[in-house]
Amino acid sequence: MTNVFTDPRPLYTRATEQAAALIKTVRPEDLTRPTPCTEYDVRMLLSHIVGATRRIAVIGEGGDGLAVHPFADGVADDGWSAAYDEVRVRVLEAWESDERMTAPVRVPWGEVPGHAALSGYVMEIVTHTWDLAEALGHPLQLDLELAEFALATARRVLPDSRPRGEETPFGTRQEAPEEAGAYDQLAAWLGRKPLSRA
Numbered sequence: 001m002t003n004v005f006t007d008p009r010p011l012y013t014r015a016t017e018q019a020a021a022l023i024k025t026v027r028p029e030d031l032t033r034p035t036p037c038t039e040y041d042v043r044m045l046l047s048h049i050v051g052a053t054r055r056i057a058v059i060g061e062g063g064d065g066l067a068v069h070p071f072a073d074g075v076a077d078d079g080w081s082a083a084y085d086e087v088r089v090r091v092l093e094a095w096e097s098d099e100r101m102t103a104p105v106r107v108p109w110g111e112v113p114g115h116a117a118l119s120g121y122v123m124e125i126v127t128h129t130w131d132l133a134e135a136l137g138h139p140l141q142l143d144l145e146l147a148e149f150a151l152a153t154a155r156r157v158l159p160d161s162r163p164r165g166e167e168t169p170f171g172t173r174q175e176a177p178e179e180a181g182a183y184d185q186l187a188a189w190l191g192r193k194p195l196s197r198a
Helices: 009-023 042-060 080-094 114-136 144-157 182-189
Strands: 104-107 110-113
Touching (some): 009 114, 009 144, 042 114, 104 114, 114 182
């Protein structure tokens, strides 16, 4: 194989395991909490996490992921953990084949090789895991290597030269404090601010 790239599948697997562990900590009373993704409360964020994961599963299966609504409807308040576990297993199976890494696929930001698509979804799930952790008061320690990979991906696919709008659903880049860790840098790069704690 002449294309050299970092295989995102092990990182995606770890990212989904991390997200699943965090989702298991969500209690019904947490669902209306605000998140750094300002248009979502925790319930809507979980709906998007499940829906976007279903979308990348369909893409990995060779289907039209863009036809998949990026939100999950009809999930009971106590059903988010099971819903995410089900769809993340589907994604991991859909992307098992090495051929998937080089085959072109359509994602919301264009047609790219499979490895680039899955890398983008590593960035997405890692970022939304931070959003959820921030909303919940950081009940679990997050994997630093995942944030570093997601940050490198974010800087590559969303450089300052690329305008952000409807096609790139991320806010204007924020300045991260000098001492900020990889998760806070990632959040800032994608336009997020930590929640203020009263």
